[in-house]
Amino acid sequence: MVSIYLSKEAWIRLNELPPPDGAQSQRERDFCTAVVILDQQPLTEGRLDDVEKRLQGLIAADDGDEIAWAAQYLQGRIWQIYRAVPDVTKAAGSYRRLIARADAGHWAGLARTKLAVLTLYVIPAESRQARIEAAAALIEGTDDGITVRDLHRLLAGAIMFFNLPPGQALEHLLAADQFGGLTGNQGADQLVQIAELAWDAEQPELSARYYERLREEYPRDARTFLHDQRRAGAAVPLRREDLNGR
Secondary structure (H helix, E strand, O other), rough: HHHHHOOHHHHHHHHHHOOOOHHHHHHHHHHHHHHHHOOOOOOOOOHHHHHHHHHHHHHOOOOOOOOHHHHHHHHHHHHHHHHHOOOOHHHHHHHHHHHOOOOOOHHHHHHHHHHHHHHHOOOOOOOHHHHHHHHHHHHOOOHHHHHHHHHHHHHHHHHOOOOOHHHHHHHHHHHHHHOOOOOOOHHHHHHHHHHHHHHHOOHHHHHHHHHHHHHHOOOOOOOHHHHHHOOOOOOOOEOOOOEOOO
16 A cells, blocks of 8 residues: 555554554564555654664574565665754665675565665765776676666766766666666667667767667657758757766
8 A cells, every 4th residue: 555655544544454463474564564654744853763762672583584675675775864953874884794694585686776876976085086986896796687787877877977088987887787687768778878878989989780670669759850850960959078977
């Protein structure tokens, strides 16, 4: 119910359930209660204190189950985005503890991507390039394809945001494209980004190949017009040296 924005209904149903019949059932109930409270509005600091207490209890009583991993992840999210005054240090620490676990699976992958965002944009660093290198290091140690793809996409986005050489972003998007799996606007946008970055990096054949893919996979996408105009020798917008708008 929470996933379809019926948190109030979920709260009612949760309270109508019979008492837990064992320790594992109690863990499940505590976790569900924490999630439902976290989705309630208004989400006050008092409610967050209640959720944190429940999550910390689940983490402390960790018996290697998925509830403990999910609780650790949500703890990081609370410190990152839910509190009125975020605590980036605590959030990053929560994610790192989860990543360090060899058995945390999907939750460790989510933690990697969230830690990458903090590393790229929030945690202090000596330079923009240092942020990129620190986030790129998070790719090591995971073989989950979706996580690797998403990390490459985050890195490409940060490289463009920081106006670093387009070739760096192109490499990451090409790596993300190898895994695939994107559809709709995200899939089309990635093809265009690769095509434009390839053009900026003076790789016109690669650019043309990705625009042809855009034409084949998204025939109604009007951005192929830019490629057609460019091939016809017409004047088209160029990349500004002071602003990488790709």
